[in-house]
Amino acid sequence: MRFYHVDVFATEPMNGNGLTVVFPERELESKTLLKIAQELKQFETIFVYPQNTEGCFPVRIFTTEEELAFAGHPILGAGAVLHSLIDKSSSEKSIQIQLPEKNTEVRTEYIAPYYTVTMNQGIPQWIQKVGQYHYDEIAKSLSMLPTQLAQEFPIEVVSTGLPYLLVPIQKGIGEVKINHDQFEQFLSTWGAKFVYVFEIPTLECRTWDNSGMNEDVATGSAAGLLCAYLVRKGFAKPDQVINISQGKYIGRPSIIKGWVEKKNGHVNIQGNVVFFGTGEISI
Incomplete structure (x- = not known):
């Protein structure tokens, strides 16, 4: 399965908050996803599944200890990677992310060599x-x-x-x-x-x-x-x-x-x- 290592809250590599964005080719058990996150050793790893019929990309987020229902920098990082894979020729995109307990929208803009990503967290x-x-x-x-x-x-x-x-x-x-x-x-x-x-x-x-x-x-x-x-x-x-x-x-x-x-x-x-x-x- 393909993975991407990105740095979030950064405009140059090896700055900001590192993240691995993984694209599983099949459904994997939770314990396997956790072991992958532990092997990659980032603070968090996000697993992104194919876009569903509702137009959302289902995701699951893991630290090296547990799964999280929500986290900010993994969603921003995943938004940038999805933009690059879906249509890098388009400078701006809106992407729907499906979390276990809610959906959220990210808006992405490509300004070479980095992406600026905005996430709506909803009402606190x-x-x-x-x-x-x-x-x-x-x-x-x-x-x-x-x-x-x-x-x-x-x-x-x-x-x-x-x-x-x-x-x-x-x-x-x-x-x-x-x-x-x-x-x-x-x-x-x-x-x-x-x-x-x-x-x-x-x-x-x-x-x-x-x-x-x-x-x-x-x-x-x-x-x-x-x-x-x-x-x-x-x-x-x-x-x-x-x-x-x-x-x-x-x-x-x-x-x-x-x-x-x-x-x-x-x-x-x-x-x-x-x-x-x-x-x-x-x-």
Whole structure:
């Protein structure tokens, strides 16, 4: 089966967030897809199946640990690869992606040597605000002092398919790290799957797998939620393009662009995608 290695949120190879886009030639068991993702060793791998009768491309997304119902940078990367395969002569395309729990649209534009891809994440769900009496233990779980938290901004769980605990801080994001043996269970207290820590003055962000061992370079799904959060709290305005920074502390600084549409409240994220390589998986 054919695969493509692309870098998302980048205009040059070996920058931004790496991704493998795999095109299975037949249905494969979930455990096989997971093993392929583990072999490829990217933060996430997306498997793209042939276009269905509804005009959508069904996809499945895996980390090296599990399948995800939704993720941002895999969808952007897949959009760029599909554009190149469907009709590279066309500078702009609209592509429908079918996720396990919802469909989403990506809009792609080819500006050699990279693609600019925009994804509509839909309307965010505001799952819950965390009570301030939990702030001390959240700070401790992230190796912070409670005084580092931005008290005027609430800690909140938001989702457009993958729920994140958004943790605003005033300073010291470079020192933040997960310091909790059961962090996934800890996050589930508030219905969150992952954490997204952001520094208010700089909009520098960080997130990890729940072991804290692997930091993500640039997280489109979480960045979109942050844009919605910033608009809701009056930090930004609807239709204003917000630049989210991530990846600085692992040597892959990336910029994720996002905005919230004034007319309908939909969250959009945008990033550039550049091709790095391609190959065949022989199983």
